[in-house]
Amino acid sequence: MKFKAKLKKEYDIIVVGTGPAGGTLAEQMSRMGASVLMIEKGAYHPKWIMGNQVSPAFIADKMGFLSTREGLTVARGITVGGSAVLSCGSALPPYPGMFEKAGVDINEEVKMAHDYMGVDEDFPDHLIGKNQMHIMEIANSMGYEFRKMPKFINREKCKGEGCMKGCPTGAKWSGRVPVEKALENGAHLVTCAEVTRAIEVKGEVVGVETKNGDKIYGNTVVLAAGGLGTPMILKKSGISEAGDKFGFDPLLFTYGYNKDITTVKDLDMGIVCDNYMISDGFVLSTVMDTLGSFILSATAGGGWSYLHKTHKLGKAVSIMTKIKDDLGGKIYDDGTFSKPLTDNDWNKLKKGEVHAIKILKAAGCRDIFSTKPFASHPCASVRIGENVDTNMESRIKNLFVCDTAAFPEPMGVPCVLTCTALGFKMADILKERLGLQKAI
Template sequence: MIVIVGTGAGGGILARELAKNGQKVVILEKGPYAETRDAANYYDKYTPDVDLLSTTCVGGSTVVSMANMVRALDEELHEFGIDLTEEYEYVENLIGVHELDDSHIGKGSQMFLDAARDLGLDVVKMPKAIREEDCIQCGKCAFGCPVDAKWTAKDFIDEAVEAGAELICGAEVTDIILCNMAASGVKYVKDNEEHLIKSNKIVLCAGAIQTPVIMKNMGLTGIGRELFFDPFVSVGGYLKDINFNTEVQMTGLVKGKNFVLSPHFSSFIKGNIDNPDVEDKDIFSIMVKTPDESKGYVSSDGFVQKVNTIEDIRYLAEGVATAGFILEKMGVDPNTIGSTVYRGAHPGGTVKIGKAVDSNLESEIHNLFVCDASVLPVSPGKPPILTILALAKRLADYLLKNK
């Protein structure tokens, strides 16, 4: 039997692949099984100094993602003997990754694409896992899709349960039981009662914050001492009646050397404009996302600390300046352009490949594996979901081959 801790991108596809291939699987999820449309109720809260976006519920942060699916870190993973070419193709076909039809590229998004091209920037449509036939173009992707039109890891958990996997929600893992330096069971608390599941293989997929907490509390060293979180801001301003707030978000992608840009509505931009008549429908904004150095840590009680380096700030400044040129080219009033606060979207790197796990994602504890953003060696500076899915598919194949 294999126990999977967490139901995000890594845990979801692992559970699906293992269960559908006859493996007995138990899935432990700290959060509830919630309707996708209610996902915004399950955003995590960190310290006041760290504004980090993640959720705790079945499906993890995929339920509030934009379903953006880009390949990332190919060269970096090759250094560890990991080639995900076949896994990428498998996953992309499985979840239907594609550029959205023109019918789902809104007016504001098209203006962004055209302006970026006119400026000579490297711009493409964003590959996504969204079913156009179900999408109502409401602009609420980040709050949880109200009509389940986008793929989430919750879909895979449902398939795994159909195939015979057991899902236990409200289960907070407190310890991994060892026998002769090998994983042999999982302790968890549910409804204030402690439980124990014996298992000869355990995979931690609880995310880049909770996975290192579990491992540090086991007494493992060198865990959680590094942390990246793909910092971002949204930059935007006034463009009367653009109605961007109701469009499918992040349908385009500008690729810079040290940043990526994508059209993304932020209601916070309105607060920067000294005009009470400005409404959400009059705001257009662009997300600026950069890779960051792994200068941060996660403590054994889940406290998160992040340091922004000079290079982090320089990359962000480059992206913000480029976003400003695009906004002006689009006709956004330059006197209204402002930015949101600095936030993080994709925490990772706390249990890195090559340091805390090997190329098969196995830790120093035999039969204890890790498969979430924790293992990524450096910040991708772009959505990591597809890369995590591919890594998890690779791990599933390895576990099935080495039963």
């Protein structure tokens, strides 16, 4: 679905990208009475295409075929609501001290985001799924400390499956929720419009230009186009160092087969073990590929050795190892990107895999193997304290960055809660700048 508002001559604020960070910011600013335009590259995919095996193909960038120059698959959503539309609805706070080290305190905003998104710390057992609860029991009897994953999912609407397929019931929070509120507040939205660059006059931003050459004017521009989208716009705006390196939280799935306890129908990432986060830089969580992403990983992703196991997916249990990777790689001017995994990254993945194998064996799983790594959190490409200042402002006046790109370092855990918190932080900064009243 395409949205094209009748545009004003000039806006107080143009927000580029409608993920959790951009959506939250747009809602807050429109509540304060600012004139706000949201520009989104993706479409407003209708609710009826969500929640089935083919939904991710519509929503994911390049139908899921986006990858690094080295061939590692990277997932991101191009749709109103951002990648959060494809998320598992999992909410964890950032690594302790991660933002403070860069000179920014977002603790208060993380708490605000937690309430705003309705994070449920004790998601019902029956929605998590009895088999995941069983794996948790087995792992914890071995000394692990798995717990229920906090979820930004409304338990009343949830049917306990389909998060990464876009959520069939609308139970999961995403950037769409604040975008819809911003529209009610009078904000404008243009979809299927890709911003290519910020327009600058004498060191100050005055608007943006889209791929088809439209120029749209605004006094303040906030880039919230995500860890890969934002650096591209900055590069084309003359800030060539954007995307000089980045992080993307690589992960791998370790599969075993046991038809009696398959977690294929359970909620994605229903349980988590984050004890190894600080000491070893990884978290463990039960989740498995969608059918499409398994086939993608086993073909274009290079996992030919496990392609023949596709038909057994319905009898599988899978534990994901997700790591906080080293900053590195590069986003190039043509939009391609490179991110070879370092030895340190591999060591973290392998350490997590050893635990996953132990747990799967104890659960009676057979034929255990791990997939090729994959990533879904591009971030830290325009870092606070390095590429933007502690107000998230670039060296072009009134041009800001508010999304995963601004993370001071790779995240290592789910990003949505932190992006929403950054949306609140940015709103507070702009409220002061523009002399607006705080939203109630």
